[in-house]
Amino acid sequence: MLDNLNWWEIGALLLLALLIFGDRLPNVISDGLRMVRNLRAMARNATGDLSRELGTDIQLEDLHPKAFIRKHLLSEEDEQAIRKPLQGVYDSLRSDVTGVHEDLKEVADRIDPRAAARKAATTDTAPAPAPAPAPRPSYDDAT
Structure with a gap:
């Protein structure tokens, strides 16, 4: 609690x-x-x-x-008979959601430069120096 x-x-x-x-x-x-x-x-x-x-x-x-x-009311066979038609729908929905989750992770990794640097650092054997953060544009720069 x-x-x-x-x-x-x-x-x-x-x-x-x-x-x-x-x-x-x-x-x-x-x-x-x-x-x-x-x-x-x-x-x-x-x-x-x-x-x-x-x-x-x-x-x-x-x-x-x-x-x-x-x-108290259903036997194991009855419960399996009820679940069987829905199991295929559940499996396909779960695979679709997993695919969407993976796609979203890929998009987020492409957008976030720090994630790409982390991914590159984990694939290299020697630790790479962290890239300097890009200067943030101010409100005056945008206008």
Whole structure:
């Protein structure tokens, strides 16, 4: 959940929480954790009740309609029969998208001079000096 936050951002959030809640911060944290525990317990009880009522072992992931139908209503042969007509369309679409992706990469490499320099540097055995960047035209030059 906090994978994209660095330590400075987490520290800033904690400082902000301390400023907002002050002395009540430990109570707010414990109330939040209690709410999360209660929600997990409710979900566990609901899946247990569903498993008991339906007579099968149901996991929380099985409650998605596609997964439920696939697991409880379709056999493997039925599932393969449904997928077979669409598999060819999927394969051709995937190859088309891959081709377009490759074409776009080629166009981007042709447009970007740094990419061409990197490509040339990786193909040569001796490291080539980096080309000097071209001066950028100013607004006055364009007019």
